[in-house]
Amino acid sequence: MNILLVYAHPEPQSLNGSLRDFxxxxxxxxxxxxxxxxxxxxxxxxxxxxxxxxxGAIGERFHPERDSRHAFENGRQSPDIAAEQDKLRWADVxxxxxxxxxxxxxxxxxxxxxxxxxxxxxxxxGEHSDRHWGDRYGEGTMAGKRxxxxxxxxxxxxxxxxxxxxxxxxxxxxxxQHGTLYYPGFDVLPPFLLYRSGRMDETRYRQxxxxxxxxxxxxxxxxxxxxxxxxxxxxxxxxCTLREDIAPGVHGFAAHLRSAGTDDETxxxxxxxxxxxx
Amino acid sequence: MNILLVYAHPEPQSLNGSLRDFxxxxxxxxxxxxxxxxxxxxxxxxxxxxxxxxxGAIGERFHPERDSRHAFENGRQSPDIAAEQDKLRWADVxxxxxxxxxxxxxxxxxxxxxxxxxxxxxxxxGEHSDRHWGDRYGEGTMAGKRxxxxxxxxxxxxxxxxxxxxxxxxxxxxxxQHGTLYYPGFDVLPPFLLYRSGRMDETRYRQxxxxxxxxxxxxxxxxxxxxxxxxxxxxxxxxCTLREDIAPGVHGFAAHLRSAGTDDETxxxxxxxxxxxx
Numbered sequence: 001m002n003i004l005l006v007y008a009h010p011e012p013q014s015l016n017g018s019l020r021d022f023x024x025x026x027x028x029x030x031x032x033x034x035x036x037x038x039x040x041x042x043x044x045x046x047x048x049x050x051x052x053x054x055x056g057a058i059g060e061r062f063h064p065e066r067d068s069r070h071a072f073e074n075g076r077q078s079p080d081i082a083a084e085q086d087k088l089r090w091a092d093v094x095x096x097x098x099x100x101x102x103x104x105x106x107x108x109x110x111x112x113x114x115x116x117x118x119x120x121x122x123x124x125x126g127e128h129s130d131r132h133w134g135d136r137y138g139e140g141t142m143a144g145k146r147x148x149x150x151x152x153x154x155x156x157x158x159x160x161x162x163x164x165x166x167x168x169x170x171x172x173x174x175x176x177q178h179g180t181l182y183y184p185g186f187d188v189l190p191p192f193l194l195y196r197s198g199r200m201d202e203t204r205y206r207q208x209x210x211x212x213x214x215x216x217x218x219x220x221x222x223x224x225x226x227x228x229x230x231x232x233x234x235x236x237x238x239x240c241t242l243r244e245d246i247a248p249g250v251h252g253f254a255a256h257l258r259s260a261g262t263d264d265e266t267x268x269x270x271x272x273x274x275x276x277x278x
Numbered sequence: 279m280n281i282l283l284v285y286a287h288p289e290p291q292s293l294n295g296s297l298r299d300f301x302x303x304x305x306x307x308x309x310x311x312x313x314x315x316x317x318x319x320x321x322x323x324x325x326x327x328x329x330x331x332x333x334g335a336i337g338e339r340f341h342p343e344r345d346s347r348h349a350f351e352n353g354r355q356s357p358d359i360a361a362e363q364d365k366l367r368w369a370d371v372x373x374x375x376x377x378x379x380x381x382x383x384x385x386x387x388x389x390x391x392x393x394x395x396x397x398x399x400x401x402x403x404g405e406h407s408d409r410h411w412g413d414r415y416g417e418g419t420m421a422g423k424r425x426x427x428x429x430x431x432x433x434x435x436x437x438x439x440x441x442x443x444x445x446x447x448x449x450x451x452x453x454x455q456h457g458t459l460y461y462p463g464f465d466v467l468p469p470f471l472l473y474r475s476g477r478m479d480e481t482r483y484r485q486x487x488x489x490x491x492x493x494x495x496x497x498x499x500x501x502x503x504x505x506x507x508x509x510x511x512x513x514x515x516x517x518c519t520l521r522e523d524i525a526p527g528v529h530g531f532a533a534h535l536r537s538a539g540t541d542d543e544t545x546x547x548x549x550x551x552x553x554x555x556x
Contacts, residue, residue, distance in 0.1 A: 047288075108325050113380050168529065171449065172457075174450075175381035239437075
């Protein structure tokens with residue numbers, strides 16, 4: 001397969017740097033083609049602004065969506081953005097690797113998302129009507145591709161547990177896994193998580209890298225997180241709220257998993273037939 | 279009061295730009311002193327790296343936490359970082375205003391947090407022991423100050439409802455409101471939210487600005503979000519998980535509100551007496 005690793009850590013000789021090298025070696029050893037976007041090493045421009053289009057702002061004011069759409073549709077994007085989009089098109093699997101800073105991705109990676117995810121490429125795709133609200137959440141440009149996070153935290157695993165003070169890690173990652181990866185169509189694999197990254201010795205590193213290797217060796221077969229597809233019957237369109245009879249009484253992020261509530265997965269998978277009946 | 283507005287939008291002549299001007303005028307009209315950190319206009323450096331210390335990396339490798347601590351403790355921080363910290367010390371209230379991009383803050387604002395929130399200033403503060411896990415989540419450098427988000431979204435309110443496909447807005451903002459504002463000690467007021475920002479006319483703008491004015495006029499008296507304090511009895515230390523008898527059976531972000539579960543607020547507020555008894 002073709003695999004893109006988008007990597008965001010400022011120090012090559014860090015734990016994250018070691019894990020990045022380990023990932024690349026393992027994937028290549030398994031016969032995959034690998035490209036790495038090492039955002040710090042590339043000097044990636046983190047800030048979305050009018051320079052993202054070769055034409056600058058269209059009109060008197062900079063309008064992020066409109067100007068992104070213009071640049072994307074007319075081949076006028078900044079070359080660094082177009083190059084990353086080409087890597088995404090090439091990839092069968094995308095891995096985002098980063099340390100969790102303030103409960104989200106580092107700014108440089110957030111800026112990669114904001115700039116590379118152009119209008120017409122990662123959002124604003126497909127029909128918007130009272131039956132279909134864009135090709136998103138299970139459809140879109142990245143449909144058929146897989147994505148996975150590799151995340152390190154300084155905090156303890158218990159701090160990120162179901163009742164840990166930081167909040168459950170799955171919920172903290174929901175804006176990324178659901179809102180940023182599933183949104184344009186990726187199937188999102190469960191994340192690889194490494195807690196308490198400051199406490200690492202050779203024994204633990206051997207253990208961690210073995211666990212990571214197992215995940216890398218099964219990228220093609222691991223079941224993705226069963227997020228619900230937007231346009232296939234579970235949601236009212238265009239309100240984009242769950243139908244009352246789907247997982248009744250369940251709310252919050254967990255409601256958007258097909259396993260939530262009492263509905264069975266077969267129904268959720270029945271797709272447009274359900275939408276038509278609604 | 280002294281009020282700091284940290285503002286992150288690239289276009290002054292945008293809806294966000296209008297709201298920013300409205301906020302400043304209203305607060306000044308109410309007799310407050312206002313400073314604005316307009317991150318795009320300042321050309322704020324979004325990326326955390328060794329240049330954040332006048333001494334660069336200490337040692338052979340850049341270590342974000344260690345080098346941040348060194349620079350903070352020795353007055354060797356980049357002047358732009360120190361200036362923002364001075365504004366935070368000066369402020370009684372901090373407002374973060376931004377458009378929601380990919381379900382989080384823009385990269386330029388994320389980079390403001392990462393760089394200004396130095397070790398010893400916003401994290402790594404206070405004793406870490408088996409009774410107290412740092413001055414955080416209700417204690418810390420920002421204790422006694424208030425903070426509030428002003429957030430615009432392109433999406434509809436229903437998309438961010440309890441069963442909306444994007445996830446509930448309160449949960450999407452939890453990593454910011456709890457993990458970034460409450461963490462160093464701010465009391466966090468409920469956010470001011472403006473949905474479907476692309477559909478704005480004069481009538482709606484008058485209504486929205488009246489609602490915003492009401493929030494600005496009550497900054498001193500609005501009740502903050504009742505997040506639980508970490509070191510005052512509700513959590514096991516150092517695991518930082520909720521005690522079994524606190525909101526039993528509740529998990530996820532909502533468990534960290536004092537209103538969650540069956541415990542009454544008096545108990546949660548009893549503070550260290552509860553911790554001692556545990």
